[in-house]
Amino acid sequence: MRILVTGAAGMIGRKLTARLLKERAIAGRAITSIDLHDVVPFDAPDAGDIAIATHASDLSVPGSAASLIEGRPDIVFHLAGIVSGQAEAEFDLGYSVNLDGTRSLFEAVRSAGHAPRVVYTSSIAVYGGPFPDVIPDDFHTSPLSSYGAQKVMGEALLQDYTRRGFMDGVGLRLPGITVRPGKPNKAASGFFSNIIREPLSGLPAVLPVPRSVVCTHASPRAAVGFLIHAAAIDGAAVGPHRNLALPGAAVTVGEQIEALARVAGNDVVKLIREEHDDTIWAMVQNWPTRFEARRARALDFKAEESFDEIIRAYIEDDLNQ
């Protein structure tokens, strides 16, 4: 089984690669090669007898997608993208990578003609408020950010290219991926991770919104689990609607902090300082809170059930590594 990962140098890409190299198979089929692609140059991890290669190119530049598909991968994990904060700050860059890059990749897949499984990382940013208490699977995707608009367009392409038989796509509307390891990225939602990650390393963190803010979270480990599950899922079971809202732990920021206290103690929690930020607060109020995710649950996508588990996943997978 040949695998291609775009955006492989990113946070989820690295964790996905590590998991693939650990499991060495997807749904019982051995992995023979992994092509890792990103716009930033990076080193391939050691892969034993799996043929591994890295490719550095800008997906939005004509021709670069085609060369990635030359090896006719069986599974394409399409993770390359400009995240929300940057897509809002750099309008043209966001459209060029998130829309044109995605379209180029799908076109290259179409030209290759072997209709591989394509797993696409969409986002809950496809939704725009106001929201019902719990968002059903058939709730409209009417985004209120450029990033969300670009993801909606990627989803529409994925579904259409799949319906036409050009590929076998599954789009995943990832919830907030928390705790994000390493340094903060340009996502405006960074604080959801910062308030856990920084205190766990003995560093101060700023909470810019009220504790009542609700968000649905899954760990990077769960995100990788979603991707691998989607890689092997029966397309007929997914049906014609190819973009899925996913389960996760829906908690308030207050509950996140209570979980942190339970897992790491009250002194750690004291490192969180509340400092209101109007810009972030304005954005957060347009973010979705809870999801029904009925289809994804029925299709056996699994996430953590509590925020305590999410913190423990971070401690095991990142802090203690």
Add this chain to the structure above:
Amino acid sequence: MRILVTGAAGMIGRKLTARLLKERAIAGRAITSIDLHDVVPFDAPDAGDIAIATHASDLSVPGSAASLIEGRPDIVFHLAGIVSGQAEAEFDLGYSVNLDGTRSLFEAVRSAGHAPRVVYTSSIAVYGGPFPDVIPDDFHTSPLSSYGAQKVMGEALLQDYTRRGFMDGVGLRLPGITVRPGKPNKAASGFFSNIIREPLSGLPAVLPVPRSVVCTHASPRAAVGFLIHAAAIDGAAVGPHRNLALPGAAVTVGEQIEALARVAGNDVVKLIREEHDDTIWAMVQNWPTRFEARRARALDFKAEESFDEIIRAYIEDDLNQ
């Protein structure tokens, strides 16, 4: 007030132009110029003291949109498009005109910098089944046709370009526009009009689906009314969600035929021959039926309440002209 119409040689474009020339103002502001654009060359109607011009170019070709926006129109009616049947048959053409053409136009508007009102003709093809009995305004747009996918992408662009202040867009999800005058076009939904128009002219017509099929219809006259209403509507009242489902007369094909009998007599109805078509029937089952259209009604978009009215509008506006 300067006006630009793309797709002006099309069915709705011609009727919109005629109405603008008759009313000579929108919401009390006098029309000073009308630029009519289409890929097919056509003659400008007589316009008296309104400066009228036609422009023949392919909207999807780089540069052509920019030249249309040079005159800094106050209102852009963007009607140019490849209709559903053809977008399904000619994949690349559909994306090139419906997606790239729309994006070029919006980019040209963004470059011009004066943020005009842009009225965009989307379609109920943005929806994919299964459907609830009545489709609410916040029902997901998960299309099951290439045309629908392209319209979803146009809607996402429109909403984002509006939110960013590049234009002041309103997207209208037109219901079935019935009775379509003239020759049948390549829309698979052609029979909804054919079974009325052809018999009214003494010609036979084929009904390829069961009489129980439900669709929401508005006349071309009502469609033009929607466009003109959208041209002048207060953007703040529309709010951030810029794409609207519209009202119409939701009737079964059987009720359409009963209305025809009431308006034109039983002999006319006898010209309809039932001849089942599996391909059309398969498509029709994925088409939406009834809409709540609560937002559009609250915003005072008006359509016919009965199919009898729709037939009479056709007789007055087309058959007797």
